[in-house]
Amino acid sequence: MQNVQWRRICQVACAALTNSYWFSLVSKTIYQGPLKGFCVPALNCYACPLALFACPIGTIQYFVAHGAYYISLYTIGILGITGALIGRMACGWICPFGFLQDLLYKIRSRKLSLPRWLSYGKYASLGLLVIAIPLVTRQPWFCKLCPAGGLEGALPMLMMEPSLRELLGGMFVLKALIVVFFLAAMVAVKRPFCRAACPLGAIFSFFNRVSILRLSVDQTRCTKCNKCKKVCPTDIRVYEDPDAADCIRCLDCKEVCPENAISYTLAGFPIKEPKEVLQND
C-alpha cells in the first residue's frame, strides 16, 4: 500500500476516533463525559456535537483569558511531547481540518499558489488572536473567528438546535464569511488554513528542526526534478530545506522521489524500508 493511502486511512481513523459521539444526534447536546478533559494534538472544535476531546487552541485561550496563571501547562505539555517526537506530523496525519483541506483540493479547478509571505500569518494568528488579544480582552478571539469551529461546531449545532438561531448576530455573519472564504481557498490552494492561519501549525512548526523524527535529503542523489514539490501538501521544495517550518511530515515526497534521495531519520538514525534494504543488497 502506498504512503498516501496509509495517510488517508490514518486521517479517517483519527477524524472518526475524535468525533464519534453519535448519541448527540438524539440528545442534541455535546459530549460532557471525562474524555472532554483531554486535548488532542489537532484542531478539532469541542463545540462539535460529535467531538469527544478538547481542542488545544481553545484550551490555551481559555487559560489565557480566564486562567489563574494564564498558561495551560497541561496543554503545552501535550503539544510539546507531540512536537518533540514528530514535529508537524500531527498536521499531516491526525488533524481532521487538514484532512478536509486535502480532500477539497482534489476538486478540479484552477489551482493557485500561496505567496510565501502569507505563511507568516499563522504566527500572527498565534501571537495576536490566541495570546495577546485574549489576554487583554478576556475573550477567546481565535475561537470567535475559527473556520474549523464554524464548520464543525456552528453549522451542526444550529441545524440541531433551532433556539440557538435566535441568538445569531454580526459575529456569526463574520464567522460564516471566514468559513466560506477558506472553503473556497481550499479548492484552489493547497492547505491554505494550515499554512497561513493555523496557530496549532505555528506551535508545531517550532519543533520541526529539532524533533526526533526528521527528514533528510541526499544532495548527491537529488536532481531537483521538483516531483517532491508537486505532491507536497504545503508546496515546499524539500531539497532546499527538509526541516522547513511548513513541512507537515506527510512523507508523500519520499515516495515519489525517483532517486530515493529523501529519507527520514528517527533520533538521527536513518530508517530504511524493506524494499530499500533489498535494493541496497
Next chain:
Amino acid sequence: MRNKMPYILLIISLLLLACGIFLGEVAKVLGHAAILCLDCIGIG
C-alpha cells in the same frame, strides 16, 4: 546539542504535563469544554 534538543524538550514537556495534571488542569479543561462554547458557534 541539536541531537539532545528533542530529549530536553520532551522532558520539559513531560514535566509541564505533570505539573498541569497536578494543578488540576484536566478538571478545568473538562469544566470548560463540557459546556457548549458559544464563541465557537459565533454567538457572543
